[in-house]
Amino acid sequence: MLLTIATVSLFLLLVKLGFWQLSRAELKENIQSQLTARQALAPLSFDQLLALPPTETLTGYRLDVMVSPIGEKVFLLDNQTFNGRVGYLALQVLQVMPDRPWLLVELGFVPAGNDRRQLPTxxxxxxxxxxxxxxxxxxxxxxxxxxxxxxxWPKRIQNLNIPQIEEVLNHPVALAVFQPTSIPEIALPHPWKPIPMSAQKHLGYALQWFSLAFAFALLMIFFIRSRLKKK
Structure with a gap:
């Protein structure tokens, strides 16, 4: 009896994991469609960005903005990889308008040196x-x-937590990072992964789970038939 319960439970788990991957694939397809639509829209102004509700997902919107430096306030997001190299994502704090939230601008990927105690230039x-x-x-x-x-400064951080960045700066910050198309005199690469895993990969994983469930079912059927023949 216990063997039967365990067998059925494992089969159902494998099937459930397959359907979960299918749901993730559908979600990623919807996100990709949303990103494509937003890229086709006219760029937002900074006022339009700030007017969006806090619950709005901002990834994919375009922005056209004039920025000014505020000293040399740069955050280095740790544990980043690009083209097989380990390093940081440099995020500079810039001002758009006085008495308004500041903006985190991605300068780009900066490779790490051999000595972790020494931050890169x-x-x-x-x-x-x-x-x-x-x-x-x-x-x-x-x-x-x-x-x-x-x-x-520059200040190494482990996660991109904007509310805690606001506490460090003692000043409000826009809720999204701005990734410029290009920055004059700065040629750092800009990794762009709005969707860490594509819908196609989720579909591949779903196929693997369903295949495992099918193979497991065949194995159990063969095992049960063998037991019945012996009896």
């Missing part, structure tokens, strides 16, 4: 300029979302 935005690009919001880390900011 990289170019920064040093003068007022107009930039165009797109916005994104990173998905929260389910294990830990704490900023874990270190002392000094």
């Amino acid at each position: 990289f170019p920064q935005i040093t003068q007022t300029q107009t930039l165009d690009g797109r916005l994104y919001q990173k998905q929260a880390n389910p294990m830990s979302s704490a900023l874990m900011a270190e002392s000094g």
Whole structure:
């Protein structure tokens, strides 16, 4: 009896995992359609960005904005990879308008050195300029979302937690990161992964789970028939 319950439970689990991957694939397809539609829209102004409700997902919107540096406030998001190299994502804090939220602007990927105690050097935005690009919001880390900011500037952080960044800066910050199409005199690469895993990969995983369920069912049928023949 216990063997039967365990067998059926495992089969149902494999099938459930397959359907879960199918639902994830459908979700990713919907997100991709939304991103494509937003890229076709005219760029937002900074006022339009701030007017969007806090519950609105901002990834994919385009933005056209004039920014000015505020000292040399740069966050280095740790544990990033690009083209097989480990490093940081440099995010500079810039002002758009006085007495308004500041904007996190992605300068790009900066490779890490051999000595973790030594932070890398990289170019920064040093003068007022107009930039165009797109916005994104990173998905929260389910294990830990704490900023874990270190002392000094540039400031190494472990997660892109904007509410905690606001506490560090003691100033409000726009809820999305701005990734410029290009920045004059700065040629750092800009990783762009709004969807960490494509819908096609989820469909592939779904096929694997359903295949395992099918193979497991055949194995159990063969086992049961063998037991019956012996009896």
